[in-house]
Amino acid sequence: MSWGVELWDRYDSVVNQVSQSSRELDTWYGSFFKERSKIENEYARSLRKLIKTYMPKDKKKNNEDESTQTNGFRLILVELGYQAGQHELLADTYGKECSKGIDEQLKEVKKEMKKNRKEAETIGKNLSQSYKSLDNRKLKYQKAHT
Secondary structure (H helix, E strand, O other): OOHHHHOOOOHHHHHHHHHHHHHHHHHHHHHHHHHHHHHHHHHHHHHHHHHHHHOOOOOOOOHHHOOHHHHHHHHHHHHHHHHHHHHHHHHHHHHHHHHHHHHHHHHHHHHHHHHHHHHHHHHHHHHHHHHHHHHHHHHHHHHHOO
């Protein structure tokens, strides 16, 4: 037995649940990824600013002329620059790709919901016509046998 069999008479409940889930997807999760993207971007920008502030100004022409302490600190800052780049990539991914995926999912859900509503209306009309026809036949039968 599939899950749809138990829900044959609960169309309104299912529609409400799916609508609520799609609203959550749009407002809650979409906002989360946009906010996360903004935070990652700010963090990357702050790291770049920190690197610019603390990068040793007097770079020697060859690394042998500067002290090992300065050279080590410069390497730490270079690595920190790579980390800033990774956070920029995360911001881009969260801001564009995740938001785009959520938007596509929402569009698909809305399209399916619209199709299902039309189908439900048609089925509801057919059901009403069938009940009306059944009542008419029942009345004819009762008239014929009374």
